[in-house]
Each structure stands twice: as C-alpha cells, then as structure tokens.
Amino acid sequence: xxxxxxxxxxxxxxxxxxxxxxxxxxxxxxxxxxxxxxxxxxxxxxxxxxxxxxxxxxxxxxxxxxxxxxxxxxxxxxxxxxxxxxxxxxxxxxxxxxxxxxxxxxxxxxxxxxxxxxxxxxxxxxxxxxxxxxxxxxxxxxxxxxxxxxxxxxxxxxxxxxxxxxxxxxxxxxxxxxxxxxxxxxxxxxxxxxxxxxxxxxxxxxxxxxxxxxxxxxxxxxxxxxxxxxxxxxxxxxxxxxxxxxxxxxxxxxxxxxxxxxxxxxxxxxxxxxxxxxxxxxxxxxxxxxxxxxxxxxxxxxxxxxxxxxxxxxx
Numbered sequence: 001x002x003x004x005x006x007x008x009x010x011x012x013x014x015x016x017x018x019x020x021x022x023x024x025x026x027x028x029x030x031x032x033x034x035x036x037x038x039x040x041x042x043x044x045x046x047x048x049x050x051x052x053x054x055x056x057x058x059x060x061x062x063x064x065x066x067x068x069x070x071x072x073x074x075x076x077x078x079x080x081x082x083x084x085x086x087x088x089x090x091x092x093x094x095x096x097x098x099x100x101x102x103x104x105x106x107x108x109x110x111x112x113x114x115x116x117x118x119x120x121x122x123x124x125x126x127x128x129x130x131x132x133x134x135x136x137x138x139x140x141x142x143x144x145x146x147x148x149x150x151x152x153x154x155x156x157x158x159x160x161x162x163x164x165x166x167x168x169x170x171x172x173x174x175x176x177x178x179x180x181x182x183x184x185x186x187x188x189x190x191x192x193x194x195x196x197x198x199x200x201x202x203x204x205x206x207x208x209x210x211x212x213x214x215x216x217x218x219x220x221x222x223x224x225x226x227x228x229x230x231x232x233x234x235x236x237x238x239x240x241x242x243x244x245x246x247x248x249x250x251x252x253x254x255x256x257x258x259x260x261x262x263x264x265x266x267x268x269x270x271x272x273x274x275x276x277x278x279x280x281x282x283x284x285x286x287x288x289x290x291x292x293x294x295x296x297x298x299x300x301x302x303x304x305x306x307x308x309x310x311x312x313x314x315x
Contacts, residue, residue: 011040
C-alpha cells in the first residue's frame with residue numbers, strides 16, 4: 001500500500017535529507033515550499049528518478065490557514081491519505097537581540113512561523129491520519145527544549161520552540177488511541193551545506209566528524225518505522241551532547257576577565273563589605289571565572305565584578 005509523507009520547508013536545508021530518507025523507504029512525497037518553487041521541483045524530479053516514488057511540490061505559507069487548507073485539499077484529492085508529517089519549516093532570526101530590542105514583527109514572525117504554523121498544520125493533518133490507524137508526526141526543536149531553558153538573544157525563537165515541544169507531547173497523548181505518534185527531533189551544531197549532506201557510508205570511522213543532515217534523517221527514518229510504534233512524546237537530540245544553547249551563540253565575543261585572582265588571594269568582597277580569601281577559581285567558557293571565597297565561617301561564589309584584590313593592610 002502506498003504511504004504518503006508531507007515535509008514542510010522542503011526546498012533547502014535539513015528537509016532535503018529527510019526527503020531522501022523517506023524516498024529511500026518507499027514513501028510518496030509531498031514537498032512543501034514557500035518561495036523556492038524551482039528548487040523544490042528539482043528535488044522532486046531527482047527523488048522520482050532515483051527512487052521511483054511519486055512526488056508533488058506544493059507551495060503554501062505555513063502561517064496561513066487558507067494556504068494550509070488548500071495544500072491539504074490537494075493532498076486529499078491526489079493521494080487520499082497522509083501517513084507521515086515532518087514539520088521542518090520554521091524561521092530563525094540570526095541577529096542577536098535582547099528581548100527589549102525585538103520589534104513586534106520580529107516576535108510575531110518567530111511565534112507564527114514556529115508555533116502557530118504547527119497548530120494550523122496539525123489541526124488539518126491529524127484527521128487524515130486517523131482513518132488508517134497510523135500516523136507519524138515529527139517536529140523540529142533544539143537541544144534541551146524540554147527543559148524550557150533560557151536562550152540569550154534568542155528569546156522569541158526559544159519561546160516558540162518550547163511551546164512547540166509542549167504541543168508535540170500533547171498530540172502524542174491525545175492521538176495515541178489512533179495509532180499516531182508525535183516526536184520532536186533536536187539538531188545540534190549543524191551549519192551551512194552540512195545540513196543537506198547524507199551520512200558518510202564509506203571511508204574511515206571518524207568519531208569527531210562534523211554533524212550532517214543525514215544524522216537527523218536517520219532518526220526520522222527510525223521514527224516512521226514499525227519499530228518506533230511506542231516511541232512517542234519524546235524530544236530527541238542529535239548533537240553529540242554538545243550544548244548548542246550555551247556554546248554556539250554565533251557572533252558572541254569571548255568573555256575574558258580583565259584580571260584574574262589565584263587561590264589564596266586576599267580580596268575585598270564588595271557585596272559583603274568585608275575582606276576574605278579566594279578558596280577556589282573555576283574558569284568557564286564565554287563566562288566570567290567563578291570564585292569561591294571565604295570570610296570567617298561563610299563561603300559563597302562571586303565573579304571578579306564583585307571582588308577587589310586587597311593589600312596586606314586591607315586597602
């Protein structure tokens with residue numbers, strides 16, 4: 001029986017490897033694009049020629065309920081069913097901004113493109129999956145999204161994806177009785193052309209090779225398989241356990257203390273208004289060094305901003 005998969009934002013990026021993975025698995029594909037019609041159609045042609053599967057390229061803005069309705073109506077008319085939905089589309093604001101610097105347009109773009117789009121799409125797609133008692137929904141987030149972490153300079157994006165994580169889990173609970181699973185895959189530090197690269201299948205084993213789109217596509221392939229029937233409601237990171245949120249904030253300059261203090265140094269502890277000694281110093285990447293200081297019987301942790309080296313006479 002022919003199975004149908006819809007992949008949003010399919011013209012470029014990670015979605016290209018997702019499309020290749022599902023085509024290899026024999027899925028007929030509906031590839032969605034917003035502006036890149038020619039690129040999406042070229043991908044359709046390549047997949048049909050290489051794997052012999054049916055493909056369609058459909059333009060739709062994922063923030064438009066009318067566009068989504070039109071796209072889903074076309075899928076129903078052409079294929080009559082939907083088995084897999086990979087919601088890969090979603091904008092990202094590369095400019096580093098504090099929350100107070102976001103414009104209404106910045107905020108609305110992030111929330112609409114990453115969260116509202118999923119609501120509009122799932123509301124229409126799930127009823128197409130229910131009749132066959134099978135469905136696989138995959139959304140895209142970021143590592144640690146399930147913890148609702150703060151992400152400096154990425155407030156709107158982080159808020160939208162955190163909301164999407166909750167939405168994904170809610171769908172997993174609500175649609176379990178209909179044989180539908182929902183999971184979120186969370187990419188690590190994957191850049192530029194590596195997003196569209198497949199897994200290397202030859203050459204020597206490289207434990208520290210660059211992360212590529214094929215790493216995530218392999219997880220997509222598993223999640224749509226019968227073996228993943230009971231894998232649902234999960235946030236699955238593919239990152240090599242590299243902390244993307246804290247260590248890959250592009251454009252961030254190195255934070256280096258103007259001065260450093262050694263263990264045993266005598267210091268004024270400015271918030272306490274007293275003199276103490278440095279017990280321990282911990283140097284941290286892109287953050288102030290952290291000093292454990294003691295005054296009398298009291299210990300606490302401070303950065304250099306709260307400390308001043310004291311002379312022997314306490315001045």
